[in-house]
Amino acid sequence: MEQRILQIALDTPLHTVFDYCWRPQEEGEEIPAIGHLVVVPFGRREAVGVVVGHVQASELGADKIKNVIAVRRQMAPLSAHWLALCGFAADYYQRPLGEVMLPGLPKNLRALTTVALDKALKALDKTPAPKKRKAKARAAGAEPVDPAELPAAEQPQALPDPMQFGPAPSLNAAQQEAVDAIAGADAFAPLLLYGVTGSGKTEVYLQAAAAILQRAADAAQADGRPPQDGPPAQILVLVPEINLTPQLEGNIRARFPHLNVVALHSGLAEGERARNWLAAHLGQAHIVLGTRLAILSSLPHLKLIVIDEEHDPSYKQQEGLRYSARDLAVWRAHQLGIPVVLGSATPSLETWQHAQAGRYRRLELRQRAAQQAVLPKVKVIDMERDKPVDGLTSTLIAAVRKRLEHGEQSLLFLNRRGYAPVLACDACGWISNCMRCDAFMVVHRPERRLRCHHCSLELHIPKSCPTCGNVDLQPLGRGTQRVEEGLHAIFPEARVLRIDADSTRLKGSAQSAFDSVHRGEVDILIGTQMVAKGHDFKKLTLVGVMNPDTALFSHDYRASERLFAQLMQVAGRAGRAGLSADGSSGEVLIQTRYPHHPLYQAVTRHDYDGFAGELLDERRQAYFPPFMYQALLRAEARELEQAMAFLKEAANILDAPAITINEPIPMTMMRVANTERAQLLVECASRPALQAFLKEWLALLRQLRTRARWSLEVDPVDI
DNA sequence: AGCACGCCGACT
DNA sequence: GTCGGCGTGCTC
Numbered sequence: 185m186e187q188r189i190l191q192i193a194l195d196t197p198l199h200t201v202f203d204y205c206w207r208p209q210e211e212g213e214e215i216p217a218i219g220h221l222v223v224v225p226f227g228r229r230e231a232v233g234v235v236v237g238h239v240q241a242s243e244l245g246a247d248k249i250k251n252v253i254a255v256r257r258q259m260a261p262l263s264a265h266w267l268a269l270c271g272f273a274a275d276y277y278q279r280p281l282g283e284v285m286l287p288g289l290p291k292n293l294r295a296l297t298t299v300a301l302d303k304a305l306k307a308l309d310k311t312p313a314p315k316k317r318k319a320k321a322r323a324a325g326a327e328p329v330d331p332a333e334l335p336a337a338e339q340p341q342a343l344p345d346p347m348q349f350g351p352a353p354s355l356n357a358a359q360q361e362a363v364d365a366i367a368g369a370d371a372f373a374p375l376l377l378y379g380v381t382g383s384g385k386t387e388v389y390l391q392a393a394a395a396i397l398q399r400a401a402d403a404a405q406a407d408g409r410p411p412q413d414g415p416p417a418q419i420l421v422l423v424p425e426i427n428l429t430p431q432l433e434g435n436i437r438a439r440f441p442h443l444n445v446v447a448l449h450s451g452l453a454e455g456e457r458a459r460n461w462l463a464a465h466l467g468q469a470h471i472v473l474g475t476r477l478a479i480l481s482s483l484p485h486l487k488l489i490v491i492d493e494e495h496d497p498s499y500k501q502q503e504g505l506r507y508s509a510r511d512l513a514v515w516r517a518h519q520l521g522i523p524v525v526l527g528s529a530t531p532s533l534e535t536w537q538h539a540q541a542g543r544y545r546r547l548e549l550r551q552r553a554a555q556q557a558v559l560p561k562v563k564v565i566d567m568e569r570d571k572p573v574d575g576l577t578s579t580l581i582a583a584v585r586k587r588l589e590h591g592e593q594s595l596l597f598l599n600r601r602g603y604a605p606v607l608a609c610d611a612c613g614w615i616s617n618c619m620r621c622d623a624f625m626v627v628h629r630p631e632r633r634l635r636c637h638h639c640s641l642e643l644h645i646p647k648s649c650p651t652c653g654n655v656d657l658q659p660l661g662r663g664t665q666r667v668e669e670g671l672h673a674i675f676p677e678a679r680v681l682r683i684d685a686d687s688t689r690l691k692g693s694a695q696s697a698f699d700s701v702h703r704g705e706v707d708i709l710i711g712t713q714m715v716a717k718g719h720d721f722k723k724l725t726l727v728g729v730m731n732p733d734t735a736l737f738s739h740d741y742r743a744s745e746r747l748f749a750q751l752m753q754v755a756g757r758a759g760r761a762g763l764s765a766d767g768s769s770g771e772v773l774i775q776t777r778y779p780h781h782p783l784y785q786a787v788t789r790h791d792y793d794g795f796a797g798e799l800l801d802e803r804r805q806a807y808f809p810p811f812m813y814q815a816l817l818r819a820e821a822r823e824l825e826q827a828m829a830f831l832k833e834a835a836n837i838l839d840a841p842a843i844t845i846n847e848p849i850p851m852t853m854m855r856v857a858n859t860e861r862a863q864l865l866v867e868c869a870s871r872p873a874l875q876a877f878l879k880e881w882l883a884l885l886r887q888l889r890t891r892a893r894w895s896l897e898v899d900p901v902d903i
Numbered sequence: 904a905g906c907a908c909g910c911c912g913a914c915t
Numbered sequence: 916g917t918c919g920g921c922g923t924g925c926t927c
């Protein structure tokens with residue numbers, strides 16, 4: 185009897201694959217292919233895994249090897265490219281293969297029952313698009329049908345040509361050049377699309393996508409395949425946040441009305457997520473629009489990847505497998521020999537350095553695309569000279585008033601949610617420290633609660649000081665809720681809307697908030713970085729930045745890069761549609777105590793090039809990324825000593841010539857939710873040397889018996 | 904990670 | 916007399 189051993193990747197922290205025995209259930213049944221999903225017994229339970237190899241014999245005793253329970257044959261096996269992608273990510277980020285593969289699949293597909301999978305497949309199958317009917321008939325082994333015998337509605341010439349695109353605006357010369365460079369690439373091509381907000385990057389993505397889809401359709405036709413038959417090409421577009429998908433999805437659907445466009449992000453219901461993922465996996469979806477998790481989706485005909493706002497920190501996953509979707513996108517494009525477009529007005533220094541060194545081609549859009557739209561005027565307000573009341577300087581108040589009089593919208597940007605960052609007692613000096621973390625508990629006035637933003641602890645706002653009984657407790661500082669309150673007092677007639685993580689907690693509420701801004705039902709918008717990204721508010725002509733200074737003196741060397749990007753991005757919300765009613769362009773006012781700081785000066789000049797150049801010089805001299813590669817070993821335990829002891833041992837367990845192992849240090853936010861944390865930074869000028877070291881190092885660390893919990897992050901962003 | 908087994912304190 | 920604490924050990 186035929187008997188084969190399958191190597192199967194399972195979602196477990198163990199750094200190995202598992203051998204299982206496969207026996208045909210019925211005569212002639214073929215062995216599951218590499219890439220098939222299977223169900224296997226694992227310990228006391230059952231688990232879904234991915235077949236990653238076939239071997240003749242196992243090193244394990246025959247008595248230990250269990251049998252495969254079921255094979256998900258209704259789902260096509262995952263491709264060799266997808267397996268290679270997961271293999272690369274597992275190696276690079278030093279995680280087990282199964283921990284990369286399985287969490288990347290929708291829950292419904294890795295469930296122990298097939299109900300949801302079959303339902304999703306059925307839903308996809310009966311979508312009555314002509315191309316699918318034909319493909320289905322072919323798969324079922326049907327005889328080719330003579331077109332003349334088909335009813336008129338099914339005559340091929342009567343079918344809509346999927347490559348008919350909606351009307352496209354004409355491009356300026358720089359945009360056209362970019363489209364040609366992207367669509368003309370016939371091999372791996374990393375392209376930095378560098379253009380200010382409003383310069384028409386989206387239009388470049390759409391027209392490049394159209395050109396690539398069209399060319400693939402033409403090639404298919406030349407091969408004798410009708411345009412409706414099968415998917416000629418797939419395009420993956422990533423955006424940083426779920427909030428940005430509806431607007432872009434609308435644009436894409438309007439432009440490509442006959443194409444299958446699907447979204448992939450964590451906001452989808454499980455059923456829809458499974459359907460969309462399968463549509464991508466089966467090659468039915470032409471365009472996949474998603475957040476970072478979509479980079480791990482299966483796309484058999486992938487021909488172009490677009491990473492919009494490539495500098496955005498959200499592309500880095502911050503828990504579990506800590507991958508960079510941008511870096512994996514570049515790897516995927518390289519592997520497939522296709523173009524990858526990294527779009528940004530303020531590229532990450534990593535990407536900028538690649539472009540400077542000529543490894544990435546730079547495509548530049550210098551002008552705003554909309555007629556009359558020019559870059560907003562950015563001014564700095566010196567808070568030492570114009571003292572703020574309720575956080576607002578008289579200059580900013582006057583500017584908002586002017587917009588109100590003209591019926592235009594203002595946006596106030598404050599990257600601090602809640603009412604006040606801390607509650608304090610004047611009498612005894614008590615402050616609202618979190619009892620579980622080294623952090624302040626933030627005053628949330630509407631909910632009448634103190635909330636710790638680091639752990640989930642929530643308390644009622646005390647009526648009196650817990651230490652001395654004083655009833656006059658003072659909120660110190662200002663968050664978005666308090667500014668909202670102040671705005672109501674200053675502009676009682678204005679319609680004020682606050683948008684932050686708290687006001688948009690309910691599903692769909694963020695979208696309806698943005699919609700009401702678009703409909704002009706809001707005069708003054710106050711929000712955190714949620715409002716800084718992507719949204720194109722036609723009537724918005726003023727942006728006020730309330731208190732960005734804290735980031736200037738952060739110990740995180742990336743803070744100024746991030747602040748600059750954030751300010752440029754929020755500034756880009758102003759005046760996108762054109763001139764203000766009084767003929768002026770959009771206006772940006774930044775309140776600061778350091779009006780002469782080079783960062784603000786660079787923002788007022790819209791001078792990314794210059795500022796990036798200075799930052800890169802600093803990084804080069806300080807041996808920071810992108811001139812150095814890093815990995816961070818984190819440890820946590822009930823007692824700091826346990827975490828430190830583990831890190832000290834780790835620091836001495838393996839020597840390597842090119843590797844710098846720094847001193848273990850307790851973390852700034854030492855105590856979070858009753859655990860103490862410390863970390864150890866490892867650096868190396870060579871990425872391969874660092875990779876080789878990490879592999880060997882972690883094998884040793886796993887053998888260590890320690891009471892500390894630990895994890896490694898490759899290419900950490902928050903140190 | 905789950906999920907067992909394995910020995911010592913406060914409850915029906 | 917049991918329920919349950921989390922220590923440590925295993926998963927093909």
